[in-house]
Amino acid sequence: xxxxxxxxxxxxxxxxxxxxxxxxxxxxxxxxxxxxxxxxxxxxxxxxxxxxxxxxxxxxxxxxxxxxxxxxxxxxxxxxxxxxxxxxxxxxxxxxxxxxxxxxxxxxxxxxxxxxxxxxxxxxxxxxxxxxxxxxxxxxxxxxxxxxxxxxxxxxxxxxxxxxxxxxxxxxxxxxxxxxxxxxxxxxxxxxxxxxxxxxxxxxxxxxxxxxxxxxxxxxxxxxxxxxxxxxxxxxxxxxxxxxxxxxxxxxxxxxxxxxxxxxxxxxxxxxxxxxxxxxxxxxxxxxxxxxxxxxxxxxxxxxxxxxxxxxxxxxxxxxxxxxxxxxxxxxxxxx
Numbered sequence: 001x002x003x004x005x006x007x008x009x010x011x012x013x014x015x016x017x018x019x020x021x022x023x024x025x026x027x028x029x030x031x032x033x034x035x036x037x038x039x040x041x042x043x044x045x046x047x048x049x050x051x052x053x054x055x056x057x058x059x060x061x062x063x064x065x066x067x068x069x070x071x072x073x074x075x076x077x078x079x080x081x082x083x084x085x086x087x088x089x090x091x092x093x094x095x096x097x098x099x100x101x102x103x104x105x106x107x108x109x110x111x112x113x114x115x116x117x118x119x120x121x122x123x124x125x126x127x128x129x130x131x132x133x134x135x136x137x138x139x140x141x142x143x144x145x146x147x148x149x150x151x152x153x154x155x156x157x158x159x160x161x162x163x164x165x166x167x168x169x170x171x172x173x174x175x176x177x178x179x180x181x182x183x184x185x186x187x188x189x190x191x192x193x194x195x196x197x198x199x200x201x202x203x204x205x206x207x208x209x210x211x212x213x214x215x216x217x218x219x220x221x222x223x224x225x226x227x228x229x230x231x232x233x234x235x236x237x238x239x240x241x242x243x244x245x246x247x248x249x250x251x252x253x254x255x256x257x258x259x260x261x262x263x264x265x266x267x268x269x270x271x272x273x274x275x276x277x278x279x280x281x282x283x284x285x286x287x288x289x290x291x292x293x294x295x296x297x298x299x300x301x302x303x304x305x306x307x308x309x310x311x312x313x314x315x316x317x318x319x320x321x322x323x324x325x326x327x328x329x330x331x332x333x334x335x336x
Contacts, residue, residue: 001315002079004028005092009072009081018063018115022048025091025113032099034111041115041126048113052102054134055110057326058289059094061087061143061296062117062282066304078309085298089310090143093297097322108330110135112289117282120259124282128289137290139329141322142281145298148317152274153265154281154294155201156232158239161225161256162186162247164213168222179224180214182250187211187226189246198233201263201276206230231278236260266294269325293325
């Protein structure tokens, strides 16, 4: 498992360039006795699927990582490198669990490795639209860094670009409006807005993550834009209504809604506490793949950082827990 993980970390797979890593996963799964196929999503990009028999439980995580790529290293306790916990460590634990299940005679398992989770979940959406026989998933176990704790739910996401329009002019004159000023006022209103409360998911939040516009300090700006992201605890229709209330007459988002989905609830095995997280997953984009379970080694606090890592002990713990959980779920007649 550790050797595979280190091999996979050494293969760059930043979003849009997942192919070589997908090929390496395919080779490993074929060697273990799984049938492997590609699912072409876009030119040069593919989801990887593998199965033993007719899958009723699918292990799923994503092929892509955020930039920049950096190589692996290890010490006595951890494996470091881009993707070590998000999400190549997930793949390593899942493949090991699949190996153990297959060796025990369980053939109702499969794997789905998706492209694009870090940006638009294009691979998950494609897989959902093209689900077909012999795949009959009742359960989908999604791998993300959750500190080897089961997740009860995660917040929704609403991502949009706001566009402000103004009238260019000399800043010494009373002209305008300034697109930058209009956007700043809008951002203030957005940050002052309540983004909802939920008994399970807690408080909704907004981040104004990027602002651009204008041409010079002495020119009234005729254009400006901002990227905003809401960690939503409400339906997207409610979120967009809250957003529109704060826009003002010179700011719009009509052509700029990029991602919108409601909070997601996950199955939690009996006896597990189940926590709520704020980060997103592929789960909202693949409802046909069965009841979702969210679990995996590593911490979200390490994901996307230059110190990304996963514990060696955590990988072994995850492989063992995934093996037990998959066997228990497959023994159930119906999800619930």
